Amino acid sequence: MRADAALADRNAAVRQAARSWQEAGAIGEATLTAIETTVPDDRVRVGPVFRGLLFLFTVLAANALFGFLWLLFFDDAEDPGLGVAAIVYGFALAGLTEFQIGRLKRSQGGMEAAMSLVALGYLIGGLGWFALEIFQRSDEIAITWVLTAAAVLFAAAAWRWGYPLYAGGAAAALLLAVARFPGGRLFWIVLPLLAMPVLLRLADSERLPPAHRHSCNAVLIVALIGLYVAVHLGSFESGLVEEIQGIPRFSRPASTSDLLWWLSVAGTALVPVTLLAIAVRTRRYPFLIVGVGTAVASLVTLRYYVHLAPLWVVLTVSGIALVAVVFALRRYLDSGPDRERRGFTAEPLFEDLARQRLLEIGAAVTSLAPEARTVPDEPRFKGGGGEFGGGGSTTEF
Amino acid sequence: MNPDVANAIPQLVESGILPPEKAPRLLRVARRELVSVHGELRALLYFGVLLITAGVGVLVQQNLDRIGPAAIAAGIGLAAVAALLWVARVSPPFSWREVPSPNLAFDYILLLGVLLAAADLAYIEVRFTPLGANWTWHLLIVAVLTGLAAFRFDSRLVFSLALSTFAAWRGISVARFGTDFLWERTGNTVRWNAIACGVLFVGLGFALKKSDRKAHFEPVAVHLGWLLILVGLATGWGESRLWVFYTLAVLLCGAALAAAAYHFRRFPLFAFGVIAGYAALSRLVAEAIQELIFGCLWFFVTAALLIFSLIAAQRRMKEPL
Numbered sequence: 001m002r003a004d005a006a007l008a009d010r011n012a013a014v015r016q017a018a019r020s021w022q023e024a025g026a027i028g029e030a031t032l033t034a035i036e037t038t039v040p041d042d043r044v045r046v047g048p049v050f051r052g053l054l055f056l057f058t059v060l061a062a063n064a065l066f067g068f069l070w071l072l073f074f075d076d077a078e079d080p081g082l083g084v085a086a087i088v089y090g091f092a093l094a095g096l097t098e099f100q101i102g103r104l105k106r107s108q109g110g111m112e113a114a115m116s117l118v119a120l121g122y123l124i125g126g127l128g129w130f131a132l133e134i135f136q137r138s139d140e141i142a143i144t145w146v147l148t149a150a151a152v153l154f155a156a157a158a159w160r161w162g163y164p165l166y167a168g169g170a171a172a173a174l175l176l177a178v179a180r181f182p183g184g185r186l187f188w189i190v191l192p193l194l195a196m197p198v199l200l201r202l203a204d205s206e207r208l209p210p211a212h213r214h215s216c217n218a219v220l221i222v223a224l225i226g227l228y229v230a231v232h233l234g235s236f237e238s239g240l241v242e243e244i245q246g247i248p249r250f251s252r253p254a255s256t257s258d259l260l261w262w263l264s265v266a267g268t269a270l271v272p273v274t275l276l277a278i279a280v281r282t283r284r285y286p287f288l289i290v291g292v293g294t295a296v297a298s299l300v301t302l303r304y305y306v307h308l309a310p311l312w313v314v315l316t317v318s319g320i321a322l323v324a325v326v327f328a329l330r331r332y333l334d335s336g337p338d339r340e341r342r343g344f345t346a347e348p349l350f351e352d353l354a355r356q357r358l359l360e361i362g363a364a365v366t367s368l369a370p371e372a373r374t375v376p377d378e379p380r381f382k383g384g385g386g387e388f389g390g391g392g393s394t395t396e397f
Numbered sequence: 398m399n400p401d402v403a404n405a406i407p408q409l410v411e412s413g414i415l416p417p418e419k420a421p422r423l424l425r426v427a428r429r430e431l432v433s434v435h436g437e438l439r440a441l442l443y444f445g446v447l448l449i450t451a452g453v454g455v456l457v458q459q460n461l462d463r464i465g466p467a468a469i470a471a472g473i474g475l476a477a478v479a480a481l482l483w484v485a486r487v488s489p490p491f492s493w494r495e496v497p498s499p500n501l502a503f504d505y506i507l508l509l510g511v512l513l514a515a516a517d518l519a520y521i522e523v524r525f526t527p528l529g530a531n532w533t534w535h536l537l538i539v540a541v542l543t544g545l546a547a548f549r550f551d552s553r554l555v556f557s558l559a560l561s562t563f564a565a566w567r568g569i570s571v572a573r574f575g576t577d578f579l580w581e582r583t584g585n586t587v588r589w590n591a592i593a594c595g596v597l598f599v600g601l602g603f604a605l606k607k608s609d610r611k612a613h614f615e616p617v618a619v620h621l622g623w624l625l626i627l628v629g630l631a632t633g634w635g636e637s638r639l640w641v642f643y644t645l646a647v648l649l650c651g652a653a654l655a656a657a658a659y660h661f662r663r664f665p666l667f668a669f670g671v672i673a674g675y676a677a678l679s680r681l682v683a684e685a686i687q688e689l690i691f692g693c694l695w696f697f698v699t700a701a702l703l704i705f706s707l708i709a710a711q712r713r714m715k716e717p718l
Binding site for chain 1: 398399400401402404405409412414415416419422423426427429430431432433434435436437438439441442443444445446447448449450451452453455456459500501502505506508512515519533536539553554557558560561562564565566567568569570571617621664665667668671672689690693694695696697700701703704707708710711714716717
């Protein structure tokens with residue numbers, strides 16, 4: 001990242017924290033203004049709605065321009081110049097991104113993010129086109145090559161422009177690339193374990209700007225998911241990671257070894273527990289998020305292999321248990337001194353509750369609303385009709 | 398951990414900007430010595446409610462003959478009553494203003510109670526047909542009851558469910574609307590129902606705001622209403638003869654919405670208007686353009702012009718970050 005962009009990023013982190021303190025009532029308007037004067041912001045930023053609009057129309061304009069220029073000068077998808085043109089265009093857009101972040105001091109502005117994304121798309125697409133042309137007898141090598149190139153490009157973009165999403169993309173592309181080699185599953189286990197201590201240290205490093213620290217957390221989340229997929233029983237039995245090698249396997253297990261099967265069973269059970277234990281101990285969100293997600297996945301896996309009870313019992317009891325656990329946790333945390341225990345509290349600290357409520361409303365409208373009745377050619381009376389769906393289910397009586 | 402904030406807090410205290418008594422708690426949060434799991438607990442509660450309602454759905458579907466309709470109806474009804482009684486017991490007194498939730502679980506247990514009650518009503522209607530030939534009205538009854546619960550217990554979440562249930566009564570749901578729109582299968586009745594629902598929701602939002610009664614529900618009604626109006630009109634683009642009428646309608650509505658939203662600083666509505674207006678204009682132009690190259694030129698030039706206009710509009714509107 002450029003030094004000025006890194007400084008602006010650090011200042012933005014303080015300003016954002018101050019705004020959340022003010023929204024939570026911890027400080028007054030005057031204090032917020034004083035803090036914002038102390039840590040000035042020299043970046044050109046826009047709010048979330050305009051950012052979204054500018055992102056959308058920049059993606060549209062950038063792609064339309066390439067289409068126009070290509071049709072004007074070449075007009076042939078088989079033309080060998082397509083790969084070159086895509087790469088040249090990708091570099092041009094990368095230059096424009098650099099210009100916007102550097103000279104124009106844009107940040108959280110939508111346009112520079114859109115241009116960087118389109119630039120990466122054209123660079124990876126152009127390299128992919130070349131890889132397919134060069135290795136035309138083996139698409140497998142070409143795919144490995146493209147995944148490696150994508151990992152490098154995403155990593156470079158995350159390092160230079162500070163987008164955590166690209167860091168996560170780089171980690172995912174790297175995992176997919178190594179999965180294409182023999183012993184890919186082992187890489188998926190070893191690489192995250194090796195990277196974890198380094199990523200944890202970097203995610204707290206004062207020397208890195210916030211964007212790079214967030215990038216380390218994004219890589220950590222992808223690495224932990226990769227680790228869980230590698231040890232997961234379903235993935236072991238279906239040879240999911242081995243499928244990525246591209247050799248037709250017809251869902252054969254990763255290995256016929258009983259020992260490895262039992263290790264996979266143990267891994268499916270233990271990884272979520274370990275992640276949640278680390279989350280409680282270190283109070284790190286990546287472990288908490290992936291821990292909860294993998295715990296749900298492991299319980300679903302348990303239900304798939306062991307039929308303890310009918311589906312409706314499992315769903316209802318799990319739901320009631322989940323609600324009960326939340327009540328118990330809330331009570332446990334609230335009963336501690338200052339409503340906290342071991343550094344955790346159920347009280348909202350300085351978080352954006354309005355955004356969370358908005359997400360809930362969106363989810364309710366899309367997933368909890370009943371299925372619409374059929375309006376055209378509606379019968380006057382049809383006993384046995386009528387539907388109601390809740391929680392994603394559709395119940396027809 | 399946020400080292401930049403952790404480093405800044407002592408400096409802000411030293412320079413007299415931040416009151417010293419505030420610093421310790423802020424510092425603990427910045428150093429990750431104190432972490433809130435409020436959001437995570439809410440998400441788990443929401444997920445728990447989804448699991449329970451899905452379980453009830455499967456129960457009704459798979460065990461109808463074994464358990465018997467009366468037992469199922471009574472069981473679901475009792476569960477719904479239990480949830481709603483708990484909500485009524487802990488709920489603060491009614492007010493037309495915004496009322497803070499008494500606790501973390503309040504909204505979700507209310508949601509659970511409403512969903513179970515709705516499922517029970519639907520089930521009773523199907524099995525025992527108390528509404529007879531008017532069986533389709535049960536969705537309206539559910540929508541009204543859900544709406545009343547939303548107002549009484551001040552829940553925007555349940556209010557959004559009431560609106561979407563009302564729309565379902567008129568044949569509109571997100572899933573069906575999405576697929577029908579993609580495959581250009583939306584019938585004329587559903588289209589006009591969607592538009593009418595949209596107008597009704599926008600009107601309801603306006604009335605709530607104007608009367609200052611549950612005015613904080615207004616954004617839910619207005620956003621959903623405008624989405625229904627614009628998407629409803631846009632489903633007419635596939636019509637062989639009337640597509641021009643529908644496209645012009647989207648163009649005019651989008652432009653009017655964007656202008657009004659610009660005036661009143663309503664950012665999401667401004668985005669709806671801009672996207673709808675641009676899509677409609679492009680639909681009209683696409684019909685006239687035969688060559689792909691001119692299509693690319695159109696999208697490049699207009700998107701670029703729009704970007705400059707948006708930058709200028711943003712400077713005037715000053716959306717908070």
